Amino acid sequence: MTPSPTIVSGELAPTGQLSVSVKRTSRVGVPPWVPWAFVAPFLALFTIFVAIPALIALVASFTDVGVKNLRNLLSANFVGFDTFADVLGNTEFQRSVANTAQLVLLTVPITMAIGFALAIVLDSGLKQRGFYRAAFYLPVVTNIVGAAMIWRYAFANSGVINSMLENVGIGAQDWLSDPALAVPMVASLGIWRNIGIAMILFLAGLQSIPTELREAAAIDGAGYWRTMFGITIPLMRPTTLLVSVLLLIFFISIFEEPLLLTRGGPLGSTKSISYWIYDQFGYGNFSDALAGSFVLLMIVGVISFIQFRVLRPKT
Amino acid sequence: MKITSRRSSQAIVAGLAIVALTLTGCAGNGTAGVSSIDDAPATGVVEFWAGGSEGEALPEFIKQFEAENPEVTVNVTAIPAGELDAKLIAAIVAGTVPDMVFTYTQTQRSIFNTGGLAPMPEGLLNPDDFFEAAWDSNTIDGETLAVPWYVYALVFYYRKDLAEQYGIAAPTTWEGVREFAQAFQAQGVKKPIVLSTSYDQFSSEDLVAFSAQNGGSLLSADNTTWTLNTPENVAALEYWGSLFTDGYAATVGPDFMGMAPSFSAAESVGANYGQWFPSFLDEANGAGWSAENMGTVIPPAGPAGSFSAIGGGSLAVLKDAANPEAAWKLVRWMSSAATQSDWFDAFGNLPTVAEAWTLNSTIASDTLLDAVKAAVATGTYGPQVPNWTEVSNMLGAQMEKVARGTATAQEALDEAQTQAEAIGTGAE
Numbered sequence: 001m002t003p004s005p006t007i008v009s010g011e012l013a014p015t016g017q018l019s020v021s022v023k024r025t026s027r028v029g030v031p032p033w034v035p036w037a038f039v040a041p042f043l044a045l046f047t048i049f050v051a052i053p054a055l056i057a058l059v060a061s062f063t064d065v066g067v068k069n070l071r072n073l074l075s076a077n078f079v080g081f082d083t084f085a086d087v088l089g090n091t092e093f094q095r096s097v098a099n100t101a102q103l104v105l106l107t108v109p110i111t112m113a114i115g116f117a118l119a120i121v122l123d124s125g126l127k128q129r130g131f132y133r134a135a136f137y138l139p140v141v142t143n144i145v146g147a148a149m150i151w152r153y154a155f156a157n158s159g160v161i162n163s164m165l166e167n168v169g170i171g172a173q174d175w176l177s178d179p180a181l182a183v184p185m186v187a188s189l190g191i192w193r194n195i196g197i198a199m200i201l202f203l204a205g206l207q208s209i210p211t212e213l214r215e216a217a218a219i220d221g222a223g224y225w226r227t228m229f230g231i232t233i234p235l236m237r238p239t240t241l242l243v244s245v246l247l248l249i250f251f252i253s254i255f256e257e258p259l260l261l262t263r264g265g266p267l268g269s270t271k272s273i274s275y276w277i278y279d280q281f282g283y284g285n286f287s288d289a290l291a292g293s294f295v296l297l298m299i300v301g302v303i304s305f306i307q308f309r310v311l312r313p314k315t
Numbered sequence: 316m317k318i319t320s321r322r323s324s325q326a327i328v329a330g331l332a333i334v335a336l337t338l339t340g341c342a343g344n345g346t347a348g349v350s351s352i353d354d355a356p357a358t359g360v361v362e363f364w365a366g367g368s369e370g371e372a373l374p375e376f377i378k379q380f381e382a383e384n385p386e387v388t389v390n391v392t393a394i395p396a397g398e399l400d401a402k403l404i405a406a407i408v409a410g411t412v413p414d415m416v417f418t419y420t421q422t423q424r425s426i427f428n429t430g431g432l433a434p435m436p437e438g439l440l441n442p443d444d445f446f447e448a449a450w451d452s453n454t455i456d457g458e459t460l461a462v463p464w465y466v467y468a469l470v471f472y473y474r475k476d477l478a479e480q481y482g483i484a485a486p487t488t489w490e491g492v493r494e495f496a497q498a499f500q501a502q503g504v505k506k507p508i509v510l511s512t513s514y515d516q517f518s519s520e521d522l523v524a525f526s527a528q529n530g531g532s533l534l535s536a537d538n539t540t541w542t543l544n545t546p547e548n549v550a551a552l553e554y555w556g557s558l559f560t561d562g563y564a565a566t567v568g569p570d571f572m573g574m575a576p577s578f579s580a581a582e583s584v585g586a587n588y589g590q591w592f593p594s595f596l597d598e599a600n601g602a603g604w605s606a607e608n609m610g611t612v613i614p615p616a617g618p619a620g621s622f623s624a625i626g627g628g629s630l631a632v633l634k635d636a637a638n639p640e641a642a643w644k645l646v647r648w649m650s651s652a653a654t655q656s657d658w659f660d661a662f663g664n665l666p667t668v669a670e671a672w673t674l675n676s677t678i679a680s681d682t683l684l685d686a687v688k689a690a691v692a693t694g695t696y697g698p699q700v701p702n703w704t705e706v707s708n709m710l711g712a713q714m715e716k717v718a719r720g721t722a723t724a725q726e727a728l729d730e731a732q733t734q735a736e737a738i739g740t741g742a743e
Contacts (some may be wrong), residue, residue, distance in 0.1 A: 067701065067741075070408050070429045071634075091734070092709075159566065265514060267719065268712055282401065283705040284425055303676045 061291040067284030076287075083291040093292060097269060097274040097299075099183075103272065104251045105188045107194075111247055112240070114191070115198025123206040133203070138195035144193065145292070148260035151189055152176065177266045186270045189257045194250060198243050205239030206232070241311035245304050252300055273299075320600045325399055333363035351436050358386040362413035365391055366399035369417060369628070372662050379657075380648050387641055406537060407431035412438060412633040414642040418461060420452055420626045421516060421697055421704070427460050428701040428741060433634045435459040440501050440650055449667045452696050453629050461629035462646050465655075466666035468623040468690035469524065472592050473585040474578065475504075475610030486585070489528070489554055496563035508558055509577065509586035512568040514715035519707035522714065524587065524624040525551040527695045528617030533710075534698035538742060541735040543710065544728035551617065552724035556717035566718050575599045578609075587614055587624075594663050611686040625694030627667070662688045665691070701741030709734050 061083060065076035087093050118136055122129050139147065154160045155175035162172035175181050209232060217227045255274035258264050264271035273296050280289035357380075365373050370393025377389045385460070392413065394402055400422055406412045407429050418426050427431065440462060449463035473485055481502050486495040492508065499507035511518040526533055531547030534540070542548070556651045558564045569577040575595040577583045593605035615619045630649060632642045647652055655666035656675040665687065667679070672678050672688065697703055713731040716722035722730075 067404065067425050067428050070404060071431055073408075090737075153542070174567065263513075265715070267715055267721065279708070283702070283708075284404065284428075285705070 118199040119202035140196035355644040356384040357644040359706040365417040367396035414636040461631035464629040469587040470686040474607040481599040506565040515525035515711040516707035518711040530619035543731040559718040623690035
């Protein structure tokens with residue numbers, strides 16, 4: 001679709017280099033402002049609701065703005081990187097980073113593995129494919145508040161799960177308030193909610209692999225696993241990258257699951273970075289909350305960059 | 316925090332503030348309220364934000380005020396209790412404030428700190444009519460920023476019927492609580508005592524009372540320095556923690572709404588709780604159930620005596636209010652002994668005006684309220700500084716370690732003290 005550059009003149013400069021002047025061709029009758037007009041509504045909304053607030057937030061994160069400055073924002077003081085230093089040195093923040101890292105390490109690989117496995121099954125010509133696809137995708141579109149409340153009731157001390165366990169002779173577990181169980185519980189809710197996304201994306205990736213490649217492999221005598229590791233998985237690199245980045249961004253900023261399921265407890269073991277930021281807003285420590293948000297943004301950026309480097313298509 | 320390059324920052328912040336204020340469409344310009352309020356009937360519209368279930372009960376109740384002042388309309392907006400502070404802060408920034416608001420004693424200091432509340436006009440009300448502790452909790456540097464509207468005191472509620480049946484006496488001392496719990500355990504009640512296990516600001520409220528009962532305080536007398544890890548507080552927290560580690564209380568106990576079911580089923584039989592408890596139990600089991608089955612005593616005394624954690628709500632008028640005159644007239648009406656007595660009948664919140672306690676026949680005669688009445692007089696509010704909300708949540712998290720036995724009281728309070736010093740009081 002991009003108009004191709006047309007070389008309108010070329011001459012050999014005295015230095016021996018060929019200098020070429022290029023003029024962009026445009027479609028007849030389409031003035032250059034037309035594309036801008038099409039993106040203008042988006043740009044306007046983006047500027048007002050994303051860019052400007054983000055810029056204000058960035059500047060405010062270098063001040064000590066708090067509750068006391070509310071009626072006169074000018075009374076906040078510029079403190080340079082002090083707020084960032086405070087946040088990074090805060091033991092509760094460090095704890096939330098460690099908690100989040102633990103959740104990410106637990107959830108991302110498992111979600112991807114289950115999503116990939118389901119995609120393989122659905123791709124293999126299952127009969128009620130549409131039904132299963134919808135069923136596994138349902139948690140993605142389910143309201144998290146409702147879902148988390150059902151989990152809370154189900155896993156409560158006198159809830160359905162414990163009653164069932166007691167009936168089969170296994171004792172009741174303190175699912176949501178035993179530190180050893182609460183983290184896996186929060187992780188499970190996150191995984192349950194995201195399997196559908198991973199599955200749909202992997203399924204699309206699988207279906208984009210040309211069947212000729214697999215047929216050729218079959219003719220060459222490759223078995224199921226040989227095809228899987230020799231053809232399917234290597235060709236899924238771009239999809240794997242996409243899924244891993246999406247899941248990472250989701251889980252690194254995980255918030256609703258611990259808020260609704262465990263309130264960050266027990267013993268603060270499920271308090272995530274986002275939850276810490278939320279608390280700071282609640283206490284009126286706006287600059288700390290904003291600085292924490294930008295630290296979170298940087299963590300997401302750096303890890304996503306590494307993922308792109310590691311998983312980029314090999315050519 | 317350090318102050319560097321204030322001027323350049325002001326330029327940047329000014330530019331952004333203009334953008335922000337343009338976007339929000341308004342700039343608060345702070346008329347400092349009104350200096351005096353006349354006796355003429357209130358007129359105009361009063362926007363009134365009220366949190367919690369009070370917000371739902373008020374519109375009906377305030378019809379009386381509207382009847383007495385035909386020219387006035389009061390619009391009560393009920394806001395979930397947990398969101399009131401955040402909404403109010405956002406409104407103060409945007410300049411789109413209501414005329415008046417009902418704030419909670421525990422968290423109102425951070426609202427005071429915004430500078431968004433108008434001081435009470437001279438002579439509107441007489442401080443001597445109110446309970447002193449309640450009035451003082453709303454006054455900063457001689458300015459009364461809110462008028463105390465109701466008080467509660469946490470006192471010891473217990474299953475009187477079962478105690479009488481088993482011949483167990485109500486506890487009057489810390490040691491008595493252990494004996495009370497042991498006696499009930501012998502009757503098959505596994506965890507007789509309930510302590511606050513939300514491990515947040517409400518658990519800290521337990522420590523406010525236990526610390527006072529042991530002669531301690533969480534904040535220095537001049538409200539400038541946190542004193543969380545003093546020997547008195549460590550011993551108080553040790554006692555609190557021992558009720559868990561000795562097996563008398565569950566580390567995951569009933570929450571606020573779970574108290575009535577737990578006491579109804581006799582899964583727990585003793586707890587420090589507020590005066591709303593009997594009505595919750597009556598709602599679950601039928602009218603008159605509490606009078607028959609529940610007993611109260613003032614909080615079991617520690618070495619320094621019996622002190623109760625008290626709290627409540629206050630009424631405040633905003634500096635940017637559109638109709639402060641009518642709002643103050645509503646505050647005055649709600650602060651009269653007769654209105655407060657009616658409000659107790661309608662909702663059950665205890666008056667802050669001493670006269671209302673004798674005026675109201677229920678308050679004067681309900682024996683379940685005797686302990687509350689005694690406790691309000693000697694009660695102690697939590698630390699009255701803006702950062703108490705943050706410190707109390709942090710402290711609650713440290714208390715969880717003691718309840719679960721993963722840290723000693725000394726370790727938990729040393730850690731809490733370090734963090735509290737980093738947080739500060741917010742008043743400086």
